[in-house]
Amino acid sequence: MSERGSNMSLAEIAVPRVPYLEVTTALPAVLVVEDERKLRWSLIEQFRAMGIEALTASSGYEAIRVAGESRPDLILLDGLLPEMHGFEIARFIRRIDVEYRPHIAIMTAIYKHTRYQNEARLKYGIDDYLIKPVLPQSLAGLVRRVQAAAR
DSSP: OBTTBOOOOGGGSOOOOOGGGOOOSOOOOEEEEOSSHHHHHHHHHHHHHTTOOEEEESSHHHHHHHHHHHOOSEEEEESBOSSSBHHHHHHHHHTSOTTOOOEEEEEESSOOSHHHHHHHHHHHOOOEEEESSOOHHHHHHHHHHHHHHHO
């Protein structure tokens, strides 16, 4: 500590590690797309607990822009955003570049039936579904699936 106080920034403050969230191989670049600020912050903190710094977007248009510029490995999309549905965002992202194939997961509280999930996989290129509220174990499992697919 200096005479003026601590030199630490918020980014340097340690987030406690949760054992079942530990990941063991290369960490994916992540984009979290969620319009609800508290939920977005919660997801960012869960990723941070795994050692992953996530990019964020709060709208569909912002998500498409950030995905095109940053090309994250994993995109976690809210299914129901105000101006654009998560499925449509996924469709736009899939069209950015034929060689860019991020793992796209939809977070939803309403599309729980496997019929909707299968349709979304085929029609929009959705790779995964997470049911809201997203549990830390579910998020860690998603990261592991992305890591396994990258090997």
